[in-house]
Amino acid sequence: MEIQAPFFAFNPKSYFYGEQLLALAKKADELAEKYPYMTIFVTAPYADLANIAKQTKHIIVTAQHMDGMEPGRGMGAVLPESIAAAGAGAVFLNHAERPLQLTELVSAIKKAKKLEMKTIVCANSIEEARSIALLKPDILLCEPTELIGTGKTSDEDYIQKTNQAIKEIDSEIFILQAAGISTPEDVYHTLQLGTDGTGCTSGITKAVSPEKTLGDMIEAVNQVYKESEGK
Amino acid sequence: MEIQAPFFAFNPKSYFYGEQLLALAKKADELAEKYPYMTIFVTAPYADLANIAKQTKHIIVTAQHMDGMEPGRGMGAVLPESIAAAGAGAVFLNHAERPLQLTELVSAIKKAKKLEMKTIVCANSIEEARSIALLKPDILLCEPTELIGTGKTSDEDYIQKTNQAIKEIDSEIFILQAAGISTPEDVYHTLQLGTDGTGCTSGITKAVSPEKTLGDMIEAVNQVYKESEGK
Amino acid sequence: MEIQAPFFAFNPKSYFYGEQLLALAKKADELAEKYPYMTIFVTAPYADLANIAKQTKHIIVTAQHMDGMEPGRGMGAVLPESIAAAGAGAVFLNHAERPLQLTELVSAIKKAKKLEMKTIVCANSIEEARSIALLKPDILLCEPTELIGTGKTSDEDYIQKTNQAIKEIDSEIFILQAAGISTPEDVYHTLQLGTDGTGCTSGITKAVSPEKTLGDMIEAVNQVYKESEGK
Amino acid sequence: MEIQAPFFAFNPKSYFYGEQLLALAKKADELAEKYPYMTIFVTAPYADLANIAKQTKHIIVTAQHMDGMEPGRGMGAVLPESIAAAGAGAVFLNHAERPLQLTELVSAIKKAKKLEMKTIVCANSIEEARSIALLKPDILLCEPTELIGTGKTSDEDYIQKTNQAIKEIDSEIFILQAAGISTPEDVYHTLQLGTDGTGCTSGITKAVSPEKTLGDMIEAVNQVYKESEGK
Numbered sequence: 062m063e064i065q066a067p068f069f070a071f072n073p074k075s076y077f078y079g080e081q082l083l084a085l086a087k088k089a090d091e092l093a094e095k096y097p098y099m100t101i102f103v104t105a106p107y108a109d110l111a112n113i114a115k116q117t118k119h120i121i122v123t124a125q126h127m128d129g130m131e132p133g134r135g136m137g138a139v140l141p142e143s144i145a146a147a148g149a150g151a152v153f154l155n156h157a158e159r160p161l162q163l164t165e166l167v168s169a170i171k172k173a174k175k176l177e178m179k180t181i182v183c184a185n186s187i188e189e190a191r192s193i194a195l196l197k198p199d200i201l202l203c204e205p206t207e208l209i210g211t212g213k214t215s216d217e218d219y220i221q222k223t224n225q226a227i228k229e230i231d232s233e234i235f236i237l238q239a240a241g242i243s244t245p246e247d248v249y250h251t252l253q254l255g256t257d258g259t260g261c262t263s264g265i266t267k268a269v270s271p272e273k274t275l276g277d278m279i280e281a282v283n284q285v286y287k288e289s290e291g292k
Numbered sequence: 293m294e295i296q297a298p299f300f301a302f303n304p305k306s307y308f309y310g311e312q313l314l315a316l317a318k319k320a321d322e323l324a325e326k327y328p329y330m331t332i333f334v335t336a337p338y339a340d341l342a343n344i345a346k347q348t349k350h351i352i353v354t355a356q357h358m359d360g361m362e363p364g365r366g367m368g369a370v371l372p373e374s375i376a377a378a379g380a381g382a383v384f385l386n387h388a389e390r391p392l393q394l395t396e397l398v399s400a401i402k403k404a405k406k407l408e409m410k411t412i413v414c415a416n417s418i419e420e421a422r423s424i425a426l427l428k429p430d431i432l433l434c435e436p437t438e439l440i441g442t443g444k445t446s447d448e449d450y451i452q453k454t455n456q457a458i459k460e461i462d463s464e465i466f467i468l469q470a471a472g473i474s475t476p477e478d479v480y481h482t483l484q485l486g487t488d489g490t491g492c493t494s495g496i497t498k499a500v501s502p503e504k505t506l507g508d509m510i511e512a513v514n515q516v517y518k519e520s521e522g523k
Numbered sequence: 524m525e526i527q528a529p530f531f532a533f534n535p536k537s538y539f540y541g542e543q544l545l546a547l548a549k550k551a552d553e554l555a556e557k558y559p560y561m562t563i564f565v566t567a568p569y570a571d572l573a574n575i576a577k578q579t580k581h582i583i584v585t586a587q588h589m590d591g592m593e594p595g596r597g598m599g600a601v602l603p604e605s606i607a608a609a610g611a612g613a614v615f616l617n618h619a620e621r622p623l624q625l626t627e628l629v630s631a632i633k634k635a636k637k638l639e640m641k642t643i644v645c646a647n648s649i650e651e652a653r654s655i656a657l658l659k660p661d662i663l664l665c666e667p668t669e670l671i672g673t674g675k676t677s678d679e680d681y682i683q684k685t686n687q688a689i690k691e692i693d694s695e696i697f698i699l700q701a702a703g704i705s706t707p708e709d710v711y712h713t714l715q716l717g718t719d720g721t722g723c724t725s726g727i728t729k730a731v732s733p734e735k736t737l738g739d740m741i742e743a744v745n746q747v748y749k750e751s752e753g754k
Numbered sequence: 755m756e757i758q759a760p761f762f763a764f765n766p767k768s769y770f771y772g773e774q775l776l777a778l779a780k781k782a783d784e785l786a787e788k789y790p791y792m793t794i795f796v797t798a799p800y801a802d803l804a805n806i807a808k809q810t811k812h813i814i815v816t817a818q819h820m821d822g823m824e825p826g827r828g829m830g831a832v833l834p835e836s837i838a839a840a841g842a843g844a845v846f847l848n849h850a851e852r853p854l855q856l857t858e859l860v861s862a863i864k865k866a867k868k869l870e871m872k873t874i875v876c877a878n879s880i881e882e883a884r885s886i887a888l889l890k891p892d893i894l895l896c897e898p899t900e901l902i903g904t905g906k907t908s909d910e911d912y913i914q915k916t917n918q919a920i921k922e923i924d925s926e927i928f929i930l931q932a933a934g935i936s937t938p939e940d941v942y943h944t945l946q947l948g949t950d951g952t953g954c955t956s957g958i959t960k961a962v963s964p965e966k967t968l969g970d971m972i973e974a975v976n977q978v979y980k981e982s983e984g985k
Contacts, residue, residue, distance in 0.1 A: 074364070074365050075363055075369055075371040075374070076363055076364060076365075077363070078363070078371055078373055079377035079378075106370070106374035107338030107339045107370065108339065108342055108371075108374045108375045108377070108378035108380070109342075109374055109377075111339055111342050124339075126368030132308070132309070133305070133306055133307060134305050134306065134307075134493075135306035135389060136303070136305045136356050136357070136387040136388075137357030137384070137390030138306055138356075138389075138390070139337070139339075139368075140306040140309055142310070143309035143310065143339045144337075144339045146339070147310075147340070147343075153367065153368070155856065156368060158365055158367035159367050159368030160855040160856070160857055160858075162853040162854060163848065163854065163855070163856045163877075165853075167882045167885070171881075184856075185857055186857075188888075188889060189856055192856065192885040192889060193885070195881075195884050196881060386624075391624040391625070392625065393623060393624050393625070394617065394622070394623065394625045394628060394646075394654065395647055395651060398648055398651050398654070417626075417629055419629050420626060420629050422657050423625065423655070427650060536827050536828060537825055537828035537829070537831055538825055538826060538827075541839035541840075568832070568836035569799075569800035569801045569832065570800045570801065570817075570832075570833075571804075571840070573801055573802075573804050574804055574840075586801075587830040587831075588829070594768055594769055594770070595768055596768065596769075597767060597768035598819070598846065598850075599818040599819030599851060599852030600851075601801075602771055602801075604772070605800070606799075608801070609772075609805075615829065615830070618829040618830060620828060620829035620830060621831070724827075
């Protein structure tokens with residue numbers, strides 16, 4: 062599945078698992094079918110990947126991390142082949158809650174390319190984003206660590222600087238801006254500031270109705286798409 | 293499922309995944325059904341746990357590690373609830389290839405008890421084993437790190453010292469000795485030296501026929517059981 | 524130097540270094556000379572150990588961590604022999620800001636004993652403290668992680684439970700309670716609750732006059748000593 | 755002190771400390787005085803930095819690692835200010851034995867620049883080297899991990915590819931090639947292949963006379979310098 066912008070990443074981290082997460086993934090899957098011009102990523106704990114992949118068709122089921130290793134010893138590691146076989150089509154790497162050594166990041170990106178998994182790589186400064194851009198991830202998420210979980214979104218100036226800094230290195234990399242997204246309005250505004258995609262964790266997991274909020278956020282992405290097509 | 297000794301742990305680490313691992317787990321499951329007085333553990337990469345659990349009944353599907361955390365942020369972590377919901381009935385902790393900080397180990401063991409998962413905790417010295425014994429794991433694997441993967445088994449003296457040191461602290465903890473097990477004969481001899489259980493990784497994963505070797509090893513466990521019953 | 528209770532640990536972590544830290548260490552040294560029945564530990568960044576050790580005589584210069592390794596490769600590690608040669612007479616291990624894998628902790632304690640350095644080992648739960656007690660550290664600091672830096676001290680009940688749990692395992696281990704010590708009064712009260720020693724970080728480093736607060740805290744230790752002798 | 759090529763890095767890691775290391779640092783210092791057009795780096799354990807810096811004048815005393823942090827909590831960390839105050843003029847970062855998360859590497863390089871310390875940053879693949887080059891280290895050491903400690907040097911082809919890949923990103927970065935340097939001849943040949951500097955660990959620490967071998971290697975650097983001047 063190729064990535065189509067604007068895209069949306071629902072990243073429930075370790076908040077949800079099992080049936081509750083499956084229900085949300087199915088909801089995202091319905092919307093992904095309805096809006097085929099928009100890519101929707103849904104992350105899941107490793108143990109949930111297979112089941113979600115089996116019961117959805119239109120979303121990209123995404124792992125929260127993997128190790129850039131070959132099959133072998135690695136007790137307790139996250140073997141790329143195992144998550145690819147389970148149906149993961151993408152993987153987050155270098156998230157602030159699971160940072161990678163640079164050497165590990167290089168090998169994890171290589172491994173993902175070999176297994177044809179998309180990579181969503183996180184940076185928490187513009188310098189870091191530029192270094193990562195040279196490694197040709199599919200998507201770069203550039204998020205000031207200090208904003209994670211605060212409900213404050215990155216401002217226009219930060220978003221434009223980031224876009225420019227990354228596209229200068231490699232114009233084909235998609236940019237994901239997701240800092241502080243907590244409402245459908247945040248989704249709409251952040252996309253309008255010129256990023257390729259956005260996403261959300263606690264804005265959905267802590268919502269009164271996670272399913273409704275997830276749906277409304279995806280509708281907000283669709284609205285941006287429609288308006289841009291209208292031009 | 294309660295642990296019954298002698299027991300056997302097939303721990304393919306990250307050597308196998310997907311269909312190949314499922315086939316071996318099914319083989320182990322048949323033997324676990326045939327020998328109901330013996331517990332068989334089969335570890336799997338996180339992403340394989342759900343599928344193996346769904347397609348087996350008599351083995352204890354075992355995770356290679358988990359984080360002692362609560363549902364929440366923890367991007368990329370191994371959420372205990374997610375592997376328990378996927379059907380894991382036990383978890384390895386503190387393996388030499390995935391060592392834990394003591395604080396993490398304490399919380400992971402607590403969490404496993406809460407979720408009613410069995411814990412197989414590794415130590416690589418007798419001092420370390422005694423400290424861990426105080427934390428009341430179900431099974432303690434005491435394996436001198438320098439023997440892992442060498443094909444050399446722990447000798448009688450080491451096994452007896454370990455048993456004594458651990459049982460002195462807590463006589464209810466099962467002891468697993470698996471250093472250097474590479475043939476069914478090693479399984480037989482190690483169990484005869486007075487350990488509660490044994491296990492194997494590369495002796496099976498690198499065998500000409502992993503399935504045959506797995507089967508022969510479990511038969512060797514059964515032979516020890518039969519002989520001990522005969523007395 | 525043998526440890527004499529009540530003792531006091533001034534642990535400026537990475538707040539101070541160079542001349543500023545040296546001046547405080549000299550102040551502590553004067554007081555240690557004045558009160559020879561009381562042990563005073565002063566921690567320092569690795570690079571400051573040698574200079575402080577050279578310019579003091581009565582305090583125990585203490586490293587904030589070390590690796591339980593032998594001389595050899597270990598680029599960037601903290602070689603125990605190097606800090607012992609620099610004059611460190613004690614070392615903190617397993618602090619919540621520098622937690623150790625259990626295997627590392629076992630080897631670091633062994634190494635400290637070999638080099639005749641005192642060990643101050645941190646635990647952040649009573650279970651963890653008991654496991655560590657089996658490893659025979661000189662001093663056990665049992666501090667609920669959630670209190671570090673909050674200015675709240677552990678209460679009487681917690682202190683007594685901790686004391687009892689540890690002394691049950693090994694009655695020769697000294698107990699350090701330092702959670703939330705921010706004033707000389709906290710020092711006085713915590714020692715009166717029956718701990719062997721106490722200590723302080725930010726209560727001193729963030730004081731208007733760190734030197735005065737350090738002095739006052741050590742005077743509070745002396746007062747407890749005097750009162751206990753008076754009995 | 756500005757870096758002058760060809761340069762030499764004597765990196766005894768954790769093999770030496772105290773008096774033995776001081777004697778070798780003094781020997782290097784004599785040669786650095788004799789050959790003022792050549793920079794000599796000598797690494798030391800953190801606790802040895804101050805003493806070596808005090809007793810030498812012409813070498814750049816170099817730390818084996820540091821954390822890119824500000825003064826504050828960081829118990830057990832390597833505070834940049836503390837090693838700079840002790841006299842370290844340079845720091846190795848991201849060595850294969852002490853790899854850094856990319857985020858940590860970004861902040862450590864920034865901090866070194868602020869403290870006017872030179873950075874020698876290690877990469878273990880050409881991709882990694884290019885990413886690091888964007889962060890503007892002073893020296894980049896690009897060394898295939900698999901050659902460390904083997905006594906095999908990188909070949910001409912590897913060296914030229916590395917040089918080209920890095921200089922393409924930033925032509926001002928010096929390049930250090932030190933894989934497998936074990937004799938003065940290796941020093942000579944590696945420098946002749948067109949690298950800016952070289953260095954050695956076990957070729958010196960395990961030599962019959964580390965002092966003689968250190969001296970001979972520096973003489974080999976001088977010979978390359980002389981020959982290049984002669985042209």
